[in-house]
Amino acid sequence: MSITRATTTVGFIGLGTMGGPMVTNLAKGGVDLHVYDADQQRTAELAAELGATPVTDVAGLARCDVVVLMLPTSKIVQAVLLDDARTGLRIPFEPGAVVVDMSSSDPIDTVETGRVLADHGVSMVDAPVSGARERAIAGTLSIMLGADDEAAAERAVPVVDTMSQQIFRTGKLGSGHAMKALNNYVAAASFTASTEALVAGQRFGLDPQVMVDIFNASTGQSFVTTHVLGPHIVDGKYASGFALPLMTKDVRIARSLQQAVEHEAPVCEAVTGALGDALDALGDVDHTRAHEFWSQR
Known part of the structure; x- marks a missing residue:
């Protein structure tokens, strides 16, 4: 155009x-x-x-x-x-x-x-x-x-x-910004859940790359498992280009939006808390480094 x-x-x-x-x-x-x-x-x-x-x-x-x-x-x-x-x-x-x-x-x-x-x-x-x-x-x-x-x-x-x-x-x-916040909340929820699963699997003895391969061939597949877990966590690059403060900000916007429309959203509350804890501990880093914080808790 x-x-x-x-x-x-x-x-x-x-x-x-x-x-x-x-x-x-x-x-x-x-x-x-x-x-x-x-x-x-x-x-x-x-x-x-x-x-x-x-x-x-x-x-x-x-x-x-x-x-x-x-x-x-x-x-x-x-x-x-x-x-x-x-x-x-x-x-x-x-x-x-x-x-x-x-x-x-x-x-x-x-x-x-x-x-x-x-x-x-x-x-x-x-x-x-x-x-x-x-x-x-x-x-x-x-x-x-x-x-x-x-x-x-x-x-x-x-x-x-x-x-x-x-x-x-x-x-x-304002509807575009509302949609963006909700989209990034969904992505952050996927990131939080899949990273927690990765940590649990490693502690049990599973190979993290095998886990990622299975996620991507199974119902756990998402943008996070295909583009984030492998290169930026398993391979240790931690360089997705999306900062932890920005991801946390977007999820907090989504939480405020859900509160404004009087919608009870326990998953959003949990993801907000998990990212907030990582941000308090790590500061302005790539969001994938939250894995390091969560893996050490």
């Missing part, structure tokens, strides 16, 4: 593990691309590589038609977009601009941010991603897209499409 003439200038905020390869694919869409990261050296290097315009302050993105954010949390998204009172904007957008939050944000925060932006004539779309870094590099991410403004969604889709293989329309603003 080509990016229309109505959306020729695109800003991108957040050039990290996921944002870097995502914006690299976006650059292939033939847009006037402006990039920003808190790491100014990273901004300058990637801008030079892509032929993009480096921006030293987010206010420099004010004239972009569409601004994409790929940041660690919704609180950081709000800090970038809104003033301290959360009533005004840090980026003086032109009316009609579209903000696309592709971060793994809290849907409640997203709705609040969208309301403030709308007060200033700016539309917001949430479009979080699934697929990890390798699919970000390949430009084959799955996208969960929510929006209240259909015209804004139509302008966002061609931009998002440059980074994705499939776009799912999830409903109103």
Whole structure:
């Protein structure tokens, strides 16, 4: 899908593990691309590589038609977009601009941010991603897209499409972020359960690689058993590219969402607790290192 003439200038905020390869694919869409990261050296290097315009302050993105954010949390998204009172904007957008939050944000925060932006004539779309870094590099991410403004969604889709293989329309603003949190909770539950099983099997005397092979040929098979257990735990790489604080954050968002809709979710509570214990002990490490903590308890 080509990016229309109505959306020729695109800003991108957040050039990290996921944002870097995502914006690299976006650059292939033939847009006037402006990039920003808190790491100014990273901004300058990637801008030079892509032929993009480096921006030293987010206010420099004010004239972009569409601004994409790929940041660690919704609180950081709000800090970038809104003033301290959360009533005004840090980026003086032109009316009609579209903000696309592709971060793994809290849907409640997203709705609040969208309301403030709308007060200033700016539309917001949430479009979080699934697929990890390798699919970000390949430009084959799955996208969960929510929006209240259909015209804004139509302008966002061609931009998002440059980074994705499939776009799912999830409903109103915030629904994409709600779906992302619930998806990552399901993945985290699988990770927690399969890692606990691996530890128990090893203590009983089972070969861990044989266990993984059997999982993958049996009903225990999942993304975790096929892409995580073998290379990152059995082989000891511990380098999936997804940090433990981010996984824990996403599961906590899912728990808050379940509480908000008054749904009793004991499995979510258990997974939140297990990841929280590992995070307290290990800090900012790859999420697969939770295996080391759990195996030593």
